[in-house]
Amino acid sequence: MILSASVVLPITSPPVYEAGILVQDDQIVEIDSTERLLKRFPREKHLHLEDCALLPGLVNLHSHLEYSFFGDICRPTAFLPWLQRLIKRSGSFSDDDWVESARFGARKMLQAGITCVADITRTGAGAVALKETGLRGMSYLELVGVGSSDVSQEIERFENKLVGLSSLMGEGLIQMGVSPHSIYTLSEEALRAVRELVDQNEYPVTIHLAETAHENELVRCGSGPFRVFSKRFGLPFTKELDKFHSVAEYLDDLGLLNERTLVAHCVHLSDEDLKLLKEAKVTIVTCPTSNQMLRVGQAPVDEFLRWEIPFGVGTDSLASNPGFDLFSEVRKSLKPIQVNEGNSFDFGLGLRMLTLEGAKILKFDNLIGSLEKGKKADIIAVKLPSISSDLPASARRWTSASSVEPQAGGQNLSRELYSKASSEGVKMVMVNGRIVMGKP
Ligand SMILES: [Zn+2]
Incomplete structure (x- = not known):
């Protein structure tokens, strides 16, 4: 044709x-x-x-398709109350609901010109929806809410699910990866165990990193809202985290930051963190609309450029973004750079980020x-x-x-x-x- x-x-x-x-x-x-x-x-x-x-086709580097039916919680609000609403809402969902929700999102994404997506799925519904709708992408199975006990059983269950989904995806357009959700929803033991699993199998990884300032607060002082939040979900931290200066340092110490890792959000990073991320060879995805919606701040994209850390854009889910307009995401993301550079701003950078740079980050650039x-x-x-x-x-x-x-x-x-x-x-x-x- x-x-x-x-x-x-x-x-x-x-x-x-x-x-x-x-x-x-x-x-x-x-x-x-x-x-x-x-x-x-x-x-x-x-x-x-x-x-x-x-x-x-556009490459969307961060989403949770299975939350596509959660548009009702998408409104300007603080991060933690939003997360609690999301967890509450999730409790009423059946397996079929998750698949339908993910399918709805996948179709909307295609309509928005997104042909490849890095999607995180806790239930597996995201992977199923990608396959059904014909989107290309990386489907990261999410590990979330694992405390310090029964870690090996939890990891075994997780691995079985991952292997099952991988065989279901076959040789098609979808590759499976692993997403340990964050440092405040997984114990240190769980993070260590998931690191062993991904290292053995060389799975691509994506993890939420420094989306809010609370993550650094938890690591630095063992306090703040996430301490309370984690305890409530049975996730006591078994080790004093205060020997670390930041969440980036903590994850690096656990061996989770390397060239297979795509770190998401990255709003609160120090110069030391940026140096560490650069040396670890990770890549970054920013989600400007979601960050705005959940009032967590703005990712320092000018610093990503200065440190030459590859970064791209993601929409996040419809629970924190009213749509999947990736063109608008890249404009928001690069705005500080455009303002700085004025007439010398490279407009092609934005288009490359939406396409080739996104593909490179997923290591799909030999294909797309x-x-x-x-x-x-x-x-x-x-x-x-x-x-x-x-x-x-x-x-x-x-x-x-x-x-x-x-x-x-x-x-x-x-x-x-x-x-x-x-x-x-x-x-x-x-x-x-x-x-x-x-x-x-
Ligand atoms: Zn996310």
Whole structure:
């Protein structure tokens, strides 16, 4: 099939105007001018996306699809009361409810142009929903609420579930990983045991880190709201944590920070923490809307850039984000950098973060993240922002934009897309060569 549009933005090479992509089976075979492609491959089915840009599918680095039915608790509130509401709400959910909720979220994500997701699932429903809806991604099985007793049984149960889900996922688009939830919902023994499990099997890991200042408070002084919270859920800390300065130091001491680890949120980090994260070779995902909603602060993205720690963006769940607009997430995330850099801000950075950089963080960049021959056909069509509505029709055509942006990076196009694109403008979504949204 040939997909064509006003412009193709491959990310790893300059934009191509009035161009198309030849997709055969699950792969990108050719990118060329629409005219030439149609001449060369006259028998191929052709879908033209008028006034759209074709981009690689977006990569969402943090979500909990199974909480997609929890939109009613999504309102500005403090973190702990929100978490308690979430736990209470979870108590009334059946296995079927979890799957339905995750399915609902997965469909919404596809509609928003997200074709690959790093999703955390406590129940396993997230993995099932990914497989059913045809999303690509990493499904991290979550370990949460394990105290100091019965740790080996808990880990055994967890491992069995993980192995079961892995075989259910098969050789498809989903890879399984492990998510020890956080330091305030798992005892030190549980964190140690899960580290052994992931090390033995080289599982990718994601963990919530320094989302709130309370985590550092717990580690530094053994006090604060999380101490009370953890005790209430039967999670006494068996060791005095106060020998550590921060949650990052504590997790590093447990051996949980390395190149397979994606740390989520990272709002409260010191310079020492950043140095440690850099040396440990972890990657970071920020969730700006969720952080705003739960009033936990803003991740120091300028510091991530300064320390050259790879980072990307995630939406988090619909329990703390009203939607899955990843374009808006990246704008919020990079705003401090854009303000700092003014005219020299690289708008392409935002688009790369949504695609190639996200894919790199998940180590999927050999498959996805850019539009190139031989890569998997994860492609979205996004309506071009109508920046030139005050110009004559002839000048409005995006073909003419090439004349105003001769430079290789396509900075004008990048700027407009970065500044104005939204999930609502997504008109077509293809994952692995299959159109899952926007079929003509
Ligand atoms: Zn999360």
